[in-house]
Amino acid sequence: MIRVSAPHITEDDIEAVVGVLRSGMLAFGRVGEEFEKQLARYLGVKHVVTVSNGTAALYLSLKALGVSQGDEVVVPDFTFFATASTALLAGATPVLVDIELETYTIDPDQLHEAISGKTKVVVPVHLYGHPADMDRVTEIASEKHLHVLEDCAQALGAEIRGRKVGSFGHAAAFSFYPTKSITTGEGGAVATDLDSVADVVRLLRNHGQKSRYYHVEIGWNMRITDVQAALGLSQLKRLDEMNEKRRKLARVYLEELASVSQVRLPIEKPGVKHVYNLFTIWVEGDGTRDKLAKYLRDRGVEIAIHYPTPLHKQPALAGAKKSSSCCPNSDAASRHVLSLPLHPGLSESDVVTVAKLVKSFFSELP
Ligand SMILES: Cc1ncc(COP(=O)(O)O)c(C=O)c1O
Known part of the structure; x- marks a missing residue:
């Protein structure tokens, strides 16, 4: 796993x-x-x-x-x-x-x-x-x-x-x-x-x-x-060393997945340093994210959804106020995002394995 x-x-x-x-x-x-x-x-x-x-x-x-x-x-x-x-x-x-x-x-x-x-x-x-x-x-x-x-x-x-x-x-x-x-x-x-x-x-x-x-x-x-x-x-x-390892592994994902048109990869805005606490991708298509999640889990890759329910739909937050334009982007993100494995204990070949599985999922998709 x-x-x-x-x-x-x-x-x-x-x-x-x-x-x-x-x-x-x-x-x-x-x-x-x-x-x-x-x-x-x-x-x-x-x-x-x-x-x-x-x-x-x-x-x-x-x-x-x-x-x-x-x-x-x-x-x-x-x-x-x-x-x-x-x-x-x-x-x-x-x-x-x-x-x-x-x-x-x-x-x-x-x-x-x-x-x-x-x-x-x-x-x-x-x-x-x-x-x-x-x-x-x-x-x-x-x-x-x-x-x-x-x-x-x-x-x-x-x-x-x-x-x-x-x-x-x-x-x-x-x-x-x-x-x-x-x-x-x-x-x-x-x-x-x-x-x-x-x-x-x-x-x-x-x-x-x-x-x-x-x-x-x-x-x-x-x-x-x-x-x-x-x-x-x-x-x-070891914090800086561990963050550098995360960034290195993120670069491997970014290179490996660059050609997958159905996936939007995380970006790093100019002038900022992203520490990739999570490597979260956006999966295009209706329901495709959940199919990819199952495909990866079935093949020994743990994934996570951060987050499946936006705050405005949380029962415990019924007392919150929504701003008037709340919140189509958040709603969409909750349906499309998927976090792939990323932590300092992984090797580059683990990341390549996961990326290859993502690619094979899309190549097998009808
Ligand atoms: C964005 C964000 N805020 C707050 C927290 C709360 O931190 P803790 O779990 O240590 O209480 C978390 C933890 O997952 C988080 O990801």
Whole structure:
């Protein structure tokens, strides 16, 4: 079986985790703080605050940006559920906006219409590892005096003109789930240059404790452990290498599949660095995507659909608001996209095998 995504774990990672286990100091502490420091340096931001997962990172960022009851948060309609559910959890209403089909990221042309007097935050998502159009998103947001929260769950290491995503908004949320660029099992982080945001996230992830057993707010326990942080710290050392491997494998797919007219391949816009957290293709034709998915699965290739249901069709998000042009592109993407296997543990010949199967599927198609 060729897996669609998989964590890349080395002996060094294992030793780092075992080292913490042997130390007997398992909860968040010195190793977690070091992980935060190294990650902040990597991203080029002032603060990184680790939290229990990417969902917590989004939620605590919204709280720290002052989102509360009655506010609106603009999010793309085509993303993982948590981008929007966290707005609802913070008491706000998510406003769903369509995506552009070239990159599957939020369409800045739709923002003006989606922004109202109640809007507090815009959340661009760097989906699949390709940066959203941050120039236009930040320009419109600053015109309207809104905060920008980058959802970087799938894009650690991605860049715009040599600058890392996560350093453009007022805050950014990262995930270290096992399918992401680096993993801590479960884990996440908020990156920000703003002292005020970092302070609130630090406070709320730890029961609102200002000092030991002295609570100034109602918070949560959303800390990661030093066991997790040790894995993150060890993985961070190899992040650029792992992203380069992803980019190399992506180039193999791009070359192998260039001649397949029924498939639209991912693009990398000029000036940006795509980190291919997912290698997601668009399959032309009615129902052809699902036939290709079955064909590949039957031949030992795991695939995934990111995502089969756009947010405006999610029963749990019935409380969300759709912008008036929501969301033909997102609807179409949910019917046509297919993620092929891509992770640093794959070899070039694995990728060639998958690409050959894709080609043979289309050559056998009546
Ligand atoms: C775009 C996006 N946002 C948020 C999240 C939530 O991260 P986590 O699973 O760590 O809570 C994910 C994770 O899949 C994601 O892909």
